[in-house]
Amino acid sequence: MAQKTLQDLFDNFLNKQSIFINKEALQAAYTPETVPHRENEIKQLASILVTVLRGEKPSNVFIYGKTGTGKTLVCKYVAQELEARAQRDNKHLKTFYLNCKMEKVNTSYRLFAHFLNELGEEIPATGLPTDQVYKTFLNTVDSKKSIYLLILDEIDSITDTNILYDLTRINTQLKNSRISIIGISNNLSFTDDLDPRVKSSLSEEELVFAPYNAVQLQDILTQRAAVALVPGALSSGTIEKCAALAAQEHGDARRALDLLRVACEIAEREGQEKVTLDYVDKAQKKLDVDRIVEVVKTQPRQSQVVLYSIIYLKELNKQDIATGDVYEVYKNICRQLNLTPLTQRRVSDLVSELDMLGLINATVISKGRYGRTRKIKLEISPTAFEKSKEVLKRELL
DNA sequence: CTTCCACAGGAAGGTCTGGCGG
DNA sequence: CCGCCAGACCTTCCTGTGGAAG
Numbered sequence: 001m002a003q004k005t006l007q008d009l010f011d012n013f014l015n016k017q018s019i020f021i022n023k024e025a026l027q028a029a030y031t032p033e034t035v036p037h038r039e040n041e042i043k044q045l046a047s048i049l050v051t052v053l054r055g056e057k058p059s060n061v062f063i064y065g066k067t068g069t070g071k072t073l074v075c076k077y078v079a080q081e082l083e084a085r086a087q088r089d090n091k092h093l094k095t096f097y098l099n100c101k102m103e104k105v106n107t108s109y110r111l112f113a114h115f116l117n118e119l120g121e122e123i124p125a126t127g128l129p130t131d132q133v134y135k136t137f138l139n140t141v142d143s144k145k146s147i148y149l150l151i152l153d154e155i156d157s158i159t160d161t162n163i164l165y166d167l168t169r170i171n172t173q174l175k176n177s178r179i180s181i182i183g184i185s186n187n188l189s190f191t192d193d194l195d196p197r198v199k200s201s202l203s204e205e206e207l208v209f210a211p212y213n214a215v216q217l218q219d220i221l222t223q224r225a226a227v228a229l230v231p232g233a234l235s236s237g238t239i240e241k242c243a244a245l246a247a248q249e250h251g252d253a254r255r256a257l258d259l260l261r262v263a264c265e266i267a268e269r270e271g272q273e274k275v276t277l278d279y280v281d282k283a284q285k286k287l288d289v290d291r292i293v294e295v296v297k298t299q300p301r302q303s304q305v306v307l308y309s310i311i312y313l314k315e316l317n318k319q320d321i322a323t324g325d326v327y328e329v330y331k332n333i334c335r336q337l338n339l340t341p342l343t344q345r346r347v348s349d350l351v352s353e354l355d356m357l358g359l360i361n362a363t364v365i366s367k368g369r370y371g372r373t374r375k376i377k378l379e380i381s382p383t384a385f386e387k388s389k390e391v392l393k394r395e396l397l
Numbered sequence: 398c399t400t401c402c403a404c405a406g407g408a409a410g411g412t413c414t415g416g417c418g419g
Numbered sequence: 420c421c422g423c424c425a426g427a428c429c430t431t432c433c434t435g436t437g438g439a440a441g
Contacts, residue, residue: 300428302428322403322404323403323404323405324403324404342428342429342430343429343430343431344404345405345406345429345430345431345432346428346429346430348404348405348406349406349429352405352406364404364405364437365437366402366403366404366436366437366438366439367402367403367437367438367439368401368402368437368438368439368440369400369401369402369438369439369440369441370402370403370438370439370440371401371402371403371404371437372402372403372404372405372435372436372437372438373402373403373404373405374404374405
C-alpha cells in the first residue's frame with residue numbers, strides 16, 4: 001500500500017509539468033548574458049582593465065559594495081569578455097577568480113598553491129616549504145610573457161596582512177609577466193586598518209557598488225525568470241514582492257533571487273502550477289528558519305548548551321530571563337551531559353555572542369536593589385524555535 | 398542621599414592547537 | 420623533525436554601575 005502511494009508520487013511528479021526550465025538561472029552564481037543596471041560599473045572596470053589589450057599592466061582595483069550588489073558578477077563578466085578579446089587579438093591574458101573565504105586562504109601557501117593548480121601545476125595541499133611554492137609560482141608565471149588578473153573575492157577574509165603585502169610587491173620579482181589584482185570586499189572599512197603601503201597599492205583604483213533599488217531588482221528577477229521558468233508560472237506581483245522584500249534588506253540581489261527560487265520550489269512541491277504571493281511569504285519564512293537552524297547547528301558545543309538552557313527556560317514560560325538563571329540551568333545540563341561547566345564570566349560572553357548572532361536579544365537592565373543583569377529574550381519565530389530545539393537535542397544527546 | 402544587589406565587562410594570564418620557518 | 424609563535428578559548432581577579440529599597 002505504502003509502496004503504491006510512493007509510486008503514485010513518482011508518477012505525479014513526472015507527469016506534472018515542472019515550473020522550472022532551468023533552475024540554475026535563479027542561483028546567484030549563474031552568469032547571465034547581460035548584467036542589468038551595472039552598465040556604468042562594467043564600463044568603469046573595463047576602462048581600467050582595457051590596457052591589457054595593449055599588453056600593459058592595468059592598475060590594481062579595489063571594489064566595495066554590500067552583498068548582492070553584483071560585484072562578483074561584474075568582475076567575472078568583464079574578465080570573461082576581456083579574455084575572449086585578448087584571445088582574438090592573440091594577446092596573453094589569464095584571469096583567475098578566487099573566493100578567499102570559501103577556499104580559506106589564510107596562508108600564502110594556500111593562495112599560491114591554488115593558483116598553481118589552476119595553471120596546471122600539481123602542488124600538494126601541504127608539505128612543501130612556502131618559499132619553494134612561491135618560487136615555483138614566480139617561475140611558472142614568468143615562463144612566458146603574459147598578464148595575469150587575479151580576482152580576489154572576499155579579500156577581507158585574508159587575515160594575514162603579509163599575504164597582501166607580498167602580493168602587492170610581486171611584480172618586482174617578475175621579469176616578463178605582470179600581475180594585477182582586483183580585490184573585492186563587502187566590508188567598507190576593510191582598508192582602514194591595512195598597512196598604508198598595501199592600501200595604496202591595492203586600491204590604485206576604487207569602485208563602489210551601490211545597492212540595487214526595488215525597480216532594478218525587478219528587472220533582474222524578470223530577466224532571470226524568463227530563462228528559468230515556464231512562461232506564466234508567476235502570478236502577477238510575485239516578482240514585485242520579491243524585489244520589494246529584498247530592497248528592504250539593503251538591496252541584496254542574492255536575497256531577491258533566493259526568495260523567488262524558494263517560492264517556486266515550494267509551489268512546485270505542493271503541486272501548484274502558479275506561484276502566488278503566498279509562496280513568497282512562505283519562502284521568506286523558510287529562508288529565515290534555515291538561516292537560524294544553520295547558525296544553531298554550527299555553534300560550538302558549549303554555546304549550544306547555553307542556547308539550550310535559554311530555550312529550556314523559555315519553555316517554562318519564564319519571563320525576564322537573567323544571566324544567573326541561565327547559568328544555573330546551564331550547570332545542571334552540563335552535569336547531565338558530563339561536561340565540565342564553564343565559568344559564569346565565560347557564559348556571559350557566550351550570551352553576548354548569541355545576541356550578536358541575532359538568536360537572542362539581551363539587554364542590560366537594572367532591577368535596583370535586586371541587581372543589574374541582562375534581560376534575555378529569544379528572538380526567533382515559533383517554527384525556528386521548534387526546529388532549533390530538535391537540532392540541539394540531536395546534537396547534544 | 399546612601400546602600401547594596403547581581404551581575405557587566407575590562408585586564409591579564411593560562412592552556413592548547415595548528416601552522417611556520419628553520 | 421622541532422621549537423616557536425599566534426590565535427582561539429577559558430579562568431581568575433577585578434572594578435564599575437543603575438536604580439529600588441531603606
